[in-house]
Amino acid sequence: MPSAIISPSVLASDFGQLTAECKRMLRGGAQWLHMGKHFVPNITLGAPILASVSKGVPGIFMDCHMMVSHPEKWVNDVADAGGSLYCFHIEATSDPVPLIQSIHERNMKAGVAISPDTPSTAISDEVGEHADMLLVMTVYPGRGGQKFIERCVPKVAELRARFPDKDIEVDGGVGPKTIDACAQAGSNVIVAGTAIFGADKPEEVIATLKSAVDTAQAKIFAKH
Ligand SMILES: O=C(CO)[C@@H](O)[C@H](O)COP(=O)(O)O
Numbered sequence: 639m640p641s642a643i644i645s646p647s648v649l650a651s652d653f654g655q656l657t658a659e660c661k662r663m664l665r666g667g668a669q670w671l672h673m674g675k676h677f678v679p680n681i682t683l684g685a686p687i688l689a690s691v692s693k694g695v696p697g698i699f700m701d702c703h704m705m706v707s708h709p710e711k712w713v714n715d716v717a718d719a720g721g722s723l724y725c726f727h728i729e730a731t732s733d734p735v736p737l738i739q740s741i742h743e744r745n746m747k748a749g750v751a752i753s754p755d756t757p758s759t760a761i762s763d764e765v766g767e768h769a770d771m772l773l774v775m776t777v778y779p780g781r782g783g784q785k786f787i788e789r790c791v792p793k794v795a796e797l798r799a800r801f802p803d804k805d806i807e808v809d810g811g812v813g814p815k816t817i818d819a820c821a822q823a824g825s826n827v828i829v830a831g832t833a834i835f836g837a838d839k840p841e842e843v844i845a846t847l848k849s850a851v852d853t854a855q856a857k858i859f860a861k862h
Pocket residue numbers: 647649672674676777778779780781782783784809810811812829830831832833
């Protein structure tokens with residue numbers, strides 16, 4: 639049964655206090671930090687920032703979501719900067735399996751993401767088997783604070799049915815109001831920006847998200 643993992647999404651506005659925020663989130667019970675590299679230049683978390691977070695918070699698990707074209711270009715930079723998981727978009731490459739292999743060669747986990755308009759079948763059985771994590775975007779990549787796109791949820795269920803042992807991540811508009819749909823569909827890795835960073839008590843939000851995933855995973859696992 640895949641375990642519940644909460645991965646707060648680090649946003650551009652957090653730059654000034656990035657390391658302090660990371661420590662606070664981990665103290666609040668988060669296990670990963672979702673570090674996005676976006677197409678939009680002013681909200682890019684590049685390798686130098688990853689390196690400084692890695693230095694400031696030793697042992698941190700950096701879940702690096704590469705919302706970029708030519709994802710092959712950045713594998714070495716992110717690995718050298720301390721990245722733990724390198725997640726690329728299936729839409730951005732024509733050769734996903736060799737890319738996954740090159741990520742593994744640099745001792746990182748490999749994630750494969752799909753944008754809201756991409757069907758889950760774009761992740762073939764072969765690609766899914768090679769990957770460690772599959773990411774279903776529930777907003778359009780680019781910025782935090784967008785509305786959760788409900789029609790993406792069935793893609794989570796389809797991937798969970800094909801890949802019962804993989805980590806399946808959701809990202810975008812996820813919080814206490816939308817977690818149940820994601821968790822019941824089979825997602826176990828939860829990215830949340832606004833819901834966690836905007837909360838008075840982030841640790842309570844993290845606990846709520848984790849508990850919803852644990853409950854849903856136990857039910858899903860009991861059925862098999
Ligand atoms: O990187 C992205 C979107 O591009 C996401 O990780 C968002 O930053 C998540 O933020 P919320 O939707 O939870 O506010």
